[in-house]
Each structure stands twice: as C-alpha cells, then as structure tokens.
C-alpha cells in the first residue's frame with residue numbers, strides 16, 4: 001500500500017482505475033450456462049454495437065484475453081490468406097500489427113510516419129492506387145505510444161473510395177472518441193473492456209460487419225482466435241465456446257451502465273477532455289513540454305519530453321509518485337526520451353489536480369526546479 005493508503009490511481013495506458021461498483025460486481029460466482037449470466041452477456045454485446053450505432057449492420061464478438069488477442073483475431077479472421085494489408089504505423093501498436101501479420105504469414109506493406117506525425121490520407125490513397133494487390137488498410141485509432149489521434153474518418157473515406165476494406169485498432173479510443181459505423185465504413189474494429197469503457201481487463205472484442213464476418217469463413221489459422229466460430233456458437237446458444245471470463249463480463253456490464261449514466265461516448269469524452277486539459281496546462285506551467293501539438297493530442301494519454309535537468313531521474317520520479325498513490329508510465333518512443341501520463345479510467349478533475357500536487361511535492365523532494373509552480 002502507498003502512503004495515501006488506497007489503491008493507486010493508474011495514470012497509465014491500462015489496466016486502469018475502475019469504480020467501486022464495477023469491482024463489487026465481481027463478488028459472485030456464475031455458471032457459464034446460468035440464464036442470468038447469458039442475459040448479461042447479451043446485454044453487453046448489444047450495448048457495444050449500439051455505441052458504434054451499428055445495430056442493423058454490425059455484431060460484437062467478444063474474446064477472452066487482452067486487447068492484442070482481439071487485434072490478432074481480427075486480422076486472422078478478416079484478412080484473407082491471399083489478401084494483402086497496408087498497415088499505417090506511427091508507434092508500437094502499428095508495429096505490433098505488422099508482427100501479427102508476420103506470424104500469420106499474411107502479406108503486407110507499411111506506411112510509416114514519425115511518432116508525432118499522423119498518416120496522410122492522400123498518401124494512403126496513392127499507395128492504394130499504386131498497389132492493386134492491397135485488399136485491406138489497417139489503422140490504429142489513437143496510437144497509445146504517443147497519444148496521437150490518427151485521422152480515421154479520412155483514412156476510411158479514401159479506403160472506401162479505392163474499393164478496399166478497413167480494419168481499425170480502436171483499443172484506446174473506443175467508448176470515448178466517437179465512432180459511427182454508419183458514417184465511417186469499416187469491416188472490423190478491435191477494442192477491449194478495460195480502456196475507455198472502464199471495465200476490468202480480460203476481454204477484448206471485435207465489432208464487425210455481420211455479412212463480412214460470415215463471408216470470412218476459412219481465413220483464421222487458429223481455433224481460439226477464429227471470430228466466426230466464436231460468434232456462431234454464441235449466436236446459437238448464447239454461451240461462450242470455451243470457459244467464459246464470467247466475472248469480467250459482469251463487471252463490464254456495470255462499467256457500461258456507468259458509461260451510459262455519464263452520457264455515453266459524449267459524456268466520457270467530456271470528462272477525459274477535461275482531465276487532459278488539466279494535465280497538459282498543469283504540466284506546462286511546471287516546465288514540462290508535451291510531445292504533441294494540441295491539435296494532434298487525443299485526450300487519452302499524454303507524452304512529455306524527459307526534462308533536461310541533471311537532478312531529474314525518471315526512476316526516482318516514478319517511485320516517489322507511486323509512493324503518493326499515482327502510477328504513471330515510462331515512454332515507449334523510439335527517438336525521443338519521454339514519459340507518459342494517462343487521463344482515462346475512473347478519474348476526474350480532483351484526481352488530476354491531485355496528481356499535479358504529487359508532482360510538485362516530488363520535484364521539491366528531488367530538488368528539481370523546472371519552471372514556475374503556480375500558487
């Protein structure tokens with residue numbers, strides 16, 4: 001336990017701080033065939049489809065595991081064995097999709113930009129015009145490596161105009177950034193319970209166009225990652241194919257109820273936006289510099305340059321903040337020395353102000369003077 005004598009606030013890319021009611025929902029045991037559990041599962045999946053406004057076209061297929069399991073299942077199920085992907089990369093999660101294609105033996109090419117540069121939709125259009133073999137474009141919605149918001153709507157438009165299909169890793173965006181399946185044409189989108197939807201970790205899911213899912217039979221190389229098999233069984237019996245993560249599903253239902261009570265995607269966005277604004281302006285006032293221009297920054301996680309000060313040692317900074325009950329995250333950028341502070345999870349203005357105060361105390365303890373500390 002830390003000095004604050006409570007669970008730490010997780011200012012990280014996940015797992016994240018969850019509400020007391022979401023945690024409490026897990027204090028029961030459910031059988032996989034329990035009718036009440038099957039109802040809860042159904043409601044969760046229906047709600048996920050609703051969040052993307054895909055009621056008439058899309059289905060939600062859940063999968064046991066972390067978010068990467070869902071991304072890998074999406075690629076395995078939707079990218080045909082003789083297809084070819086154009087993977088847009090500006091961070092670690094884009095690279096991970098390329099690694100997944102390596103494992104799956106799927107052909108791909110990449111369009112890589114620097115970690116602080118979004119992909120240019122016109123360049124994507126040119127790549128598609130140049131290479132008729134490309135069948136699918138794969139894009140990361142918010143690249144959590146830096147926190148950059150990629151222009152998914154514009155990428156979707158040029159992909160559809162070129163008659164190609166789109167797969168989206170919306171892991172750290174779905175539930176807080178708008179995604180309307182009627183306006184943004186995509187075949188499949190992967191996300192998870194434990195990021196902007198504030199559930200506990202253990203489930204990923206793929207929202208996908210039902211008719212395309214049905215046409216994708218035979219693509220998957222793996223039984224446990226075959227989304228058609230998972231969906232077909234669940235559609236028929238209401239049950240998961242293999243042991244369901246019952247506690248995670250039940251907690252997810254509670255988290256989705258809280259999401260709805262907060263005003264759905266718009267409400268969640270508003271809180272994260274305020275969290276992000278408090279964090280960025282507070283850190284700027286303390287002499288820290290965000291990596292990204294405000295126009296590129298998604299209100300999910302913020303990357304800061306490592307301060308150029310001999311007394312600032314990140315390990316000590318991290319440990320002292322953790323001691324005070326705030327967990328931040330090291331950077332993952334390839335070129336720039338940096339660290340990250342998240343603004344998602346069950347946290348609000350008070351917790352963000354608390355984090356800034358803990359940072360002030362920590363800097364004082366370390367004898368680091370960066371900028372002007374506001375009164």
Ligand SMILES: *Cc1c(COP(=O)(O)O)cnc(C)c1O
Pocket residue numbers: 013014066067068069071093140142143144169170171172192
């Ligand atoms: C968190 C995340 C994932 C999945 O990571 P896991 O550690 O497997 O949950 C994938 N893509 C993005 C963009 C993410 O932020």
